[in-house]
Amino acid sequence: MTSTIESIVIIGAGQASGHACKTLRSEGYEGRLTVIADEPHDFYERPPLSKGVIVDQEPLPRLFPDDSQAALNIDWRRPCRATEIHRDAREVELNDGSRLVYDRLLIATGSRPRLPTNAWAKIDNVLTLRSWDDATRLRQRLSTSRRVGIIGGGWIGLEIASSARKLGIEVDVFERAASLCGRSIGPEVAEYIQALHLRNGVGLRLARQDIQLDGDSDGRVCLSADGQTQPPYDCVVVGVGVDINLELARAAGLDTAQGIVIDAAGRTSDPAVFAAGDVSQHPHLGLCLQSWAYAQNQAQVAARAMLGQDAHYDEPAWLWSDQHGVNIQILGIPRGETRCVQRSDPQGPVFFYLDADDRLVQMVAFDQPRAIKLGKRWLAASRELDAKALANPDFNLMQLR
Ligand SMILES: Cc1cc2nc3c(=O)[nH]c(=O)nc-3n(C[C@H](O)[C@H](O)[C@H](O)COP(=O)(O)OP(=O)(O)OC[C@H]3O[C@@H](n4cnc5c(N)ncnc54)[C@H](O)[C@@H]3O)c2cc1C
Structure with a gap:
């Protein structure tokens, strides 16, 4: 061929x-x-x-x-x-x-990157992040910024929030939903990530609708949410999908x-x-x-x-994010009715979402890459798991290899 x-x-x-x-x-x-x-x-x-x-x-x-x-x-x-x-x-x-x-x-x-309205594209210092050129622009603007607004509490928005905090910048994240990353993780994980951001000084403005943006004569961006105007931001990054x-x-x-x-x-x-x-x-x-x-x-x-070879893709969904020095890995996507089993290891928690037959649907691990490796095997084998053992930090997960 x-x-x-x-x-x-x-x-x-x-x-x-x-x-x-x-x-x-x-x-x-x-x-x-x-x-x-x-x-x-x-x-x-x-x-x-x-x-x-x-x-x-x-x-x-x-x-x-x-x-x-x-x-x-x-x-x-x-x-x-x-x-x-x-x-x-x-x-x-x-x-x-x-x-x-x-x-x-x-x-x-x-x-x-999606913009809720084309009008935002015309406002100076309303930025999005997809390409190297976008990153160069954002980096330049952040280097002279004291306050940054982020619209969208998804992965990109939260990573930018974390990076801006590392640079010592004041950050507010505006999210339409009542929780973060709602489409890809369960409420237990969202709550944990929320606490991580609050601990690191990110202002989280959840359940905020009707966001309006406007530029001022100094190149700053005026943002109002639900009719409430915030003090101007040096830039606003839009990360709404x-x-x-x-x-x-x-x-x-x-x-x-x-x-x-x-x-x-x-x-x-x-x-x-x-x-x-x-x-x-x-x-x-x-x-x-x-x-x-x-x-x-x-x-x-x-x-x-x-090239005509017999090739098939059958890997589970897997993605990662780094926020405030914590590595977050997500295996699988939310699907159907599940129950959450939380394990609190000293290095970081793992959240397992199990279906009615105690098989893994999704897992999210904080600073625990080895647990994710195990999870990939469990998913591939459609293995039935013991929720009590998973939740017990004294139980070595490697025993379920
Ligand atoms: C800032 C950022 C951080 C991310 N972080 C993570 C992470 O931590 N973990 C993770 O798992 N994933 C992450 N992702 C997602 C991951 O990077 C993407 O899933 C991946 O880049 C997709 O690759 P792609 O080749 O499909 O598309 P892209 O990398 O977007 O490449 C597509 C290219 O095609 C070009 N193009 C489009 N139309 C045309 C055309 N008509 N003619 C010519 N060229 C065209 C585009 O300009 C672009 O250069 C991140 C994404 C971004 C933007």
Whole structure:
């Protein structure tokens, strides 16, 4: 099959694209590999942008060193945007009017920060964080800020809050819901994270609706929530979720739902077109995960499948966050009726969510990466667990290996 494929085109140059390229070459693909990228940078990963990049001035978190990237022998089209996919002709059109022919196409266009209203985009120092350029802007603004407002109490907002506190900046987080990260974790975990932020001096303004923003003549941002005006912020960062970059796929008539619909091999409704990373809808969970591990590992699977190999993605959802020096790892997503079992180890708590048959649905561990490794095995084996043992800090979880 490999010999019949002479041209692979990838749209996007993020985490998923980079790992797809690496896999294609390591699996022996020697044909033309073209990457269309609207950012001018080499492949880089995004998790450090909300952490070390803004706190410690870390450099561009490149996926590969120079020599490894050069060895991928990529025909770069950057900065350049793919504007249309002509599936009948198997061509991608670019914003310079040129067209690229593909035998296999990978759509890895990711997602972009959502703004509740376009008017906010026009206010100076109302910022979002997705790209290296966004992080550079945010870092610059934070370096002269005393007060920062954050809209959205999800993972990105909370990580920025934590980073800003490390820089000694006063931070308020405004969240519409009554708890933090409500879509991805249970109330017990949300409460623990809330306490972590309060202990570290973050002002949490929960259940705040009707947020209005306006700029003042000094470049500061005036924020009011539920009609109450706050003292102005030096900047406001909006982290209220993302819009999936689905437009190209939709216009090309591919099946889409929350994201591009794919099977476990990453194949879309067109057998010559694959999708990977944030833009693809998880083949089993029916949602877009937006996780570093998914973007990397599912893209590797899609790359192998593009070469005609028998490849399937079947990993559980896993993502992590670092806040106030604490590593938070989340395995699985909330699903159905569960009960929460909490374990309080000295290094940090673990929250297990079990279904009616005492099988693990989700677990969230604070500074306990080894517990998560065990959880991955339990999930894979659909193992029945003893809630009492899990909750007992004197019981060594390794016994359940
Ligand atoms: C600040 C931040 C912190 C994060 N922290 C964590 C974390 O701690 N843990 C975790 O698990 N996950 C984290 N994530 C999520 C993780 O980084 C993403 O899930 C991952 O980057 C998705 O990779 P991707 O390749 O699908 O998309 P992206 O990395 O977004 O890459 C897509 C690329 O395609 C480009 N593109 C889009 N449309 C076009 C077009 N038409 N033509 C050309 N190019 C196009 C985009 O500009 C972008 O460069 C974080 C994300 C952000 C933004």
